[in-house]
Amino acid sequence: MLLSDINTVQRRAVNLTIYDCCRAARDKMFVESNGDRPFAPNYLVLITDGQSDNRTATWLEAVAARARAITVLAVS
Numbered sequence: 001m002l003l004s005d006i007n008t009v010q011r012r013a014v015n016l017t018i019y020d021c022c023r024a025a026r027d028k029m030f031v032e033s034n035g036d037r038p039f040a041p042n043y044l045v046l047i048t049d050g051q052s053d054n055r056t057a058t059w060l061e062a063v064a065a066r067a068r069a070i071t072v073l074a075v076s
Contacts, residue, residue, distance in 0.1 A: 006047075018052045022061035022072065030070055042070040050076065 025044045030036045044065065052058040065072050 017054065017057070018046065018048055018074075019054060019057040019061040021046060022058070022065055026061070026065050026068055026070060030068065042068075044070055044072045046072060046074045048074060048076050 022044065028034065030042045030044075032038065036042065062072055
């Protein structure tokens with residue numbers, strides 16, 4: 001069921017990077033002003049189509065997410 005649901009998601013022709021998505025989640029989604037609850041665990045499921053185009057930036061964003069107690073799960 002999950003795979004069929006994923007296949008129904010409309011894809012947009014936008015050039016997003018893994019590190020930009022990780023940063024946006026950390027700075028915009030996992031914040032109290034957008035409903036984040038300090039007592040609840042934070043999980044980021046990152047679905048990607050391949051390898052990062054900037055491994056250093058991706059690594060730094062993953063480290064920053066971990067420092068904020070965000071668990072990142074990457075699916076490729």
